Amino acid sequence: MLVRFSMGKCNTTRGLCLLLFIAVVISLVMASSAALSKHADEAMSSSVLVKDQSPPLSAIRKNSDACQDACLWKSGINGSWVQDFDFARDHGQFEKPLVIKDGPFQRRTAGAFQPSEDAPFPWRTSWRWVDHESDCQVDILTLDKFCKVLQKLNVQRILFFGDSLTDAMYTGLANKIGHANFRLNPDNQRNGSMICPVGGVHGADDRIIPVFDKKVSADKVRPNTTRKMIEFDHEVRHFLDISPADRVLAVFNIGAHYHDVNHYRQDLGVMLNLLSNMNRSQDLYIFRATSPGHEGCLPRTRKFDWKVGTRIVPLAKFEDYKVTVGHQHDWDKFEGYNNYTKYVLLEHNRKGLGPIYHYLDIFNMTALRHDAHAAPADCLHFQAPGPVDWWNHFLFTYLSRLSKDGQLRGKGSMREIPTNCRRSS
Template identity: 25%
Template sequence: KPTDKTPYRLPTTYRWQEDLFELCNIRTLNRDRMCKVMKDLGMSRIFFLGDSLGLNMGQSFWKLTGHKDNPTELGSLDPNWERMVQCNPDNNEDDFLVTVVRTDQIIENDKPVDEEQKFKNCAAYCYPWSEHYKSYDEDTLFIANTGPHFQSHHRFQVTFDEFVAKIDSYNRPRDIILWRTTVPGHPHCYEPSDQKPFNSYMDYAATELTDTYSWDKFIGYNDYVAKALDERKREDGDFIIAGDKSASSIPSRARIELLDVYPMTVQRPDGHVSSGECAECPGPESGNSKDCLHYFLPGPPDWWNNLMYSHLLDLSPQGD
């Protein structure tokens, strides 16, 4: 419980601080800052696509942009939602839409899917998303990830390649796609030694790197994406200046960039659902299985959004 001395949960008090290249510190987002960078980039919608961790990022974004309400109805098990962010109380010309869709593997099929009724149409829940994405007339910032639901490199690579091909087939060259890297959990998150961040990746790897749930394969998955996007960038050459609407500036295909949250997240074993902050939450003493993958909010996923915002500033012609 909060006290005068410790009013905030400890996992919310850490900051990602750059000590080698101080000018490269992560900039934190709020509503005004996000409204400005979306306007500078010419984007009128941000679309979060992914599994339950992607939903976590979407909810974090909603809160970081100053909203006190929950983006979905309290008690609703429908994971998908869409809300408008109001940028100016006097008019709506700079408002932007936030769309969140759950898909644990980014695949689509004709099978019924309903999380509330436990209808799974893939390894878990893969709600349709492509029609909703491509039918929107304005430019979109698209945050995507498959989720940690693949046990083989081949299956992951095929799914990622199919996703990129699908994006290109929609002919939305002015959209910006950020692929969020896949992050593992921390199998010992409930132990006292895991109640604060690791000082380095080596500290993480020494105790937490595990083949449980194929978490150890995520390094290879992320490496494949990084190399594929680097090759794509070389093929495309120089990009247009974001926000330039002139016909001569339209690129041949959408820009796809890497949003690499892996390094900062593996160093955060604290703040998980089973980290011991909540007596009723799954933990080593409860009869429920431990959850050392998902985080409470506020928590580490907030920094995924801050990193995203910093990346958008780098893409924006206006910068800071």
């Protein structure tokens, strides 16, 4: 809107000009508010992979208002998967016996693989993520490094709260740590402890970090619907409040099983309110993006020889990822859910509301991994070890960078950092 004022006329009708000026200001404010609301709707309706259009790191670091480590929000958005069998040998496999054993389907398929000359390890484990931002490479999680960063951040407990994809992230972490340093509760394999030996040697001074995994859905159903209510049951509340002053690292997610954007918005709000109402400002809450499904993932036949294994390569670029609009499982809505979530978390943090929320953006890097699904029966979940392990590598890298960028204060409270240190402007 462009409004010109005639100074000559305003000299004689100052009152009228003043009223006109006030009206223009009010209309501009209202337009700005409407644009803000529209932005949230556009974030939800997005159906195209979002490439990072932000300035380069050199420009960001000149801005004193931005975070010290811009990789907190740039990592994992633009990059490529490079085949590296040395990586597969050194970091891509789980130690046997597994902490959490494979199910029957996994044993019949991915678990049946036998090494060969051209594939000494399963192909899905031989791909290493290389970020196009040279300073933003994902670091590889190891027990020693993970224990050190958790100690630096003063994390005493870890909670995974979400759907089956978050459950897979917990399983991958347990199996990555290995049976010598990750002990399960004999009555509940979703309740375990990570053992951080002091100086690399087990002893009486070992640091024990309880790790708990809980599905988001409860037994209660919303009135007049078939949707289960999101709530923290007594187990989750007890785990969070065992020691009220402790810091909990909570990785949470919803999104993969929603068929209506309004239902997603409503339940995301419920989840965030549950966390806010716990009044635990010292905790680290990290929302993991909903990972994409891949239509028609290979192999498509149950007669496939899993002993030989696949020779499928990841997609080369983000534009190659496609999912049909109106997909039967609504996978085409996942990116919109993620964009809406980022917007909501950013606005929450910008307003100075507690607690602080962080966002682990694994969508783009996982969109390229059509090669490792539990096909032919499942093109949403992944075989393990495989792409989900990179979510844990990314989680470790994020925490490591956060521990360097953030500064601890008081009894383990983190200084207020906007989501992934990114400003809204």
